[in-house]
Amino acid sequence: MKIYAVEDVPKKHIIEFFSLHWGSPQMVISSGVYDCSTLDGFAILNENAQIIGLITYILEDNECEIISLDSIEEGKGIGTSLVQAVETLATEKNCTRIKLITTNDNLFALKFYQKRGYVLSRILNNAVEQARKIKPEIPVIGHDGIPIRDEIELLKVL
Numbered sequence: 001m002k003i004y005a006v007e008d009v010p011k012k013h014i015i016e017f018f019s020l021h022w023g024s025p026q027m028v029i030s031s032g033v034y035d036c037s038t039l040d041g042f043a044i045l046n047e048n049a050q051i052i053g054l055i056t057y058i059l060e061d062n063e064c065e066i067i068s069l070d071s072i073e074e075g076k077g078i079g080t081s082l083v084q085a086v087e088t089l090a091t092e093k094n095c096t097r098i099k100l101i102t103t104n105d106n107l108f109a110l111k112f113y114q115k116r117g118y119v120l121s122r123i124l125n126n127a128v129e130q131a132r133k134i135k136p137e138i139p140v141i142g143h144d145g146i147p148i149r150d151e152i153e154l155l156k157v158l
Contacts, residue, residue, distance in 0.1 A: 001077065003085050006041040009051065014043070017051045021070050028131040028138070029067075029101045030124050030151050034058075036068050042085045044078050053078035057086050064090035066100035069109075083116060090158060097157050103128060104150040105142030113154045121155040 006014060015037045018025035025037040034056075041056035053071040057064055066086060071078040090098050099121070102109040114120075128148050132138045142148040 001081055003042050006043055009043050023137045027067055028135040030127045034067050042082050053082050055082040055086055059093055062096045064095045064098045099155045101151045101153050103148050105146035105148045118154040118156045122153040124151040127151040
């Protein structure tokens with residue numbers, strides 16, 4: 001499985017990927033508003049050069065924040081490989097921790113990250129309501145019919 005830096009993937013493919021999976025490249029979370037198509041990251045492509053996994057992150061001081069992670073072929077190690085690539089880079093850049101935010105309905109993400117050593121560090125009650133003021137297309141109901149309300153921060157000490 002070959003991992004590419006996002007700058008080695010045509011930007012139009014990255015924008016199309018985010019538009020398909022997130023409604024737009026814009027990510028609105030309590031740590032900020034991001035255009036994910038402009039962030040650093042890594043991608044995995046299939047044999048047809050289509051993106052099947054993509055992770056974006058930011059580095060600030062001694063901290064790395066994962067902004068987005070998508071794998072469209074679950075159970076093949078794509079997400080794990082991408083997270084490991086970011087963790088390796090963060091260590092090389094002398095980061096002391098990695099954090100990320102997910103929503104209360106994303107049980108898959110909560111399970112995925114906790115299995116990889118991330119711990120719940122903070123719950124931001126009703127944070128998604130604030131995010132909807134900026135990005136109204138954020139759904140009200142998420143995975144398994146769970147109302148999307150809160151953000152949950154996960155943290156891993158490196």
